[in-house]
Amino acid sequence: MAVGNVELVKLLPIKGIKIGIAEAHVRYPNRKDLTVFALCEGATTAVVTTQNQFCAAPVQLLRQHLQHASPRYLLVNTGNANAATGEDGKHRALATCEALASLTNTTAAQILPYSTGVIGETLPSERIITGLPKALANLDEDNWLAAAHSIMTTDTVPKGHSEQVTIEGVTYTVTGISKGAGMIRPNMATMLGFVATDAAIAPDVLQTMLRDSVAMSFNRITVDGDTSTNDCCTLIATGKADTAMIDSTTHPHYAAVYQAIASVMLRIAQLIVRDGEGASKFITVQVIGGNTSDDCAKVAYAVAHSPLVKTAFFASDPNWGRILAAVGYAGVDLDQSTVNVSLDDVRICERGGLADGYTEDQGAAVMSRPEITIHIDLGQGQASDTVYTCDLSYEYVKINADYRS
């Protein structure tokens, strides 16, 4: 079901990070649903979290913990989001952190909790606590692919990527995994993303890298426009590449390491769209010629969220008027006569009307492709922005009408 190339490269281990996995029967039996990341001493960690006001209990707790200690463990469960669960939800999230702390001789504040799954149900914290020793028993540097599997919910494929970059004789490795297929319109981060590098990076620099790379990856994808209660993206730098700390954005290694991180972020964010619920097409919406990048993003999101545009792509119908209608209601002042639109290399709209020489056959041919870029030129200025999305199919309705049953 996932669209196009969703093959994973070999996920490279990151020195200083071990991952353990267990079956804790959070929602279903016989499913790997508990994942523990153990970080080496000295690792730096940055996290961006959802802007949803109904953010889940673990998200609230994670924010507190980040203020008080340097993380040593990440504790992730699937099957239950522990969201809209009130005070009880916070107590249960804390109980799982305390249990892991006592097993590992750390403090609860050194544990970051993450939950994903159904909203509004009580977290079975006892079963998670029971599963922790099993997860700790198989901690291994080479468990990234297994972790990509164990954090899946409605995902149909595991999502991960690795890159290496060598600069001045030092080779840095970056590996990341993500999960998410529905309730996807990240707002600071996607459902769950974990990215790590063996570079040594100062905390404030790491936060900058995370913010910038998320802005152009997880914050530029949308499946259904629903921002999750549990979105978190975490970036860890272990420092095990044994070189000097990258302590500013002008450090000679900054650009290369940032590029590798951004590349991994973009790949694992796009994989979420490729695996979007019911997706049969991967659509890039590229808007140029705007007065501001914010205007371009508004237009791109209006197009990417329009159910009429998305169903037309599902049907491979070059019903480009729906694209223009969405451009028109994006909330951006525009002059119809300066707007041009192409699908891949086929110009369909010129100066707000039908392009000279355009034929329905050309449109139908490009719409039948599994990967399509919508180019929209507003003809106003120099700004641009790009958003990634998928089509809207029967399957989307089926998955979300059936999810809890």
Add this chain to the structure above:
Amino acid sequence: MAVGNVELVKLLPIKGIKIGIAEAHVRYPNRKDLTVFALCEGATTAVVTTQNQFCAAPVQLLRQHLQHASPRYLLVNTGNANAATGEDGKHRALATCEALASLTNTTAAQILPYSTGVIGETLPSERIITGLPKALANLDEDNWLAAAHSIMTTDTVPKGHSEQVTIEGVTYTVTGISKGAGMIRPNMATMLGFVATDAAIAPDVLQTMLRDSVAMSFNRITVDGDTSTNDCCTLIATGKADTAMIDSTTHPHYAAVYQAIASVMLRIAQLIVRDGEGASKFITVQVIGGNTSDDCAKVAYAVAHSPLVKTAFFASDPNWGRILAAVGYAGVDLDQSTVNVSLDDVRICERGGLADGYTEDQGAAVMSRPEITIHIDLGQGQASDTVYTCDLSYEYVKINADYRS
């Protein structure tokens, strides 16, 4: 397919308005697709139009005409929206107005043009012009029901309503018709709405009545969140009830006439949602306890637009966590612990968590109803707002994947 009570009352004629209908073969043969309203001399007319920047050629022309003359004819075609058609589209819209003007001894500026249908295709203005004499030949006061049929596109039922109110011995009649089923998130008006009364109403008062009644009717419905390029709502006052002109909002007849107009507007707006593409449920989203009505509207629209909420309603699945998630990303600051949510009379969420005593059986029972009200209390202030929507079904995808084929 339409949900609940969509039966029309007898549509009462409005003295001073005659309607003629013809088959002009705009898009398909043998279909009544051309409608002409003839207004008596002295009738006042108010129009609100779409805020879509890609507003159609007839909308642009209609705005110009309203500035220059008092309308005597409305000219409506289905089958082609004449949107995203550039300069040629404007020339063609004007040509149809000029043709009607020459047949009726009026000027083109006294004609208001309306088009609805597929976007981005050339308006077959010649065929419309050929059809005009046929439409003029059957002008009749009693053609409202026939007009409700002839303005339909993907609608499955005709939409109209009439009300009468008697005050100080004067009986006023209000009749309205509308069309629309998809690309519905009106922003000043729906796809097409025509409402008329035999009251005499001064132009500025009529505009106030239109603005206020549209705000609580057409501007509070959404099917798919797509604002059309062609939305127009028109209110006409013929003055044929033969009583004094309502020339201010303090006129003794104002409130009664306004109430009848607002009631017709709300009914014909709600009929659009009941006939929403693929709709199987009619959903009222009522938000109370906000600091401002704007906050309440934001929350109501976030819930009403969420594909996850809409598919859960289609599935009759009381997956209320999705409602809370949408409340959370509506862009309104809130304290989870003050939020309560009920479905009809079933309290599902109290203080941001599961309500005491709530059972899935209760939730499933209420979700199986064809008409459901979601009550959301933000627990912040005294403001409120209400939005009407429908669920998201396989049928929605099917209709919009097949529409042009």
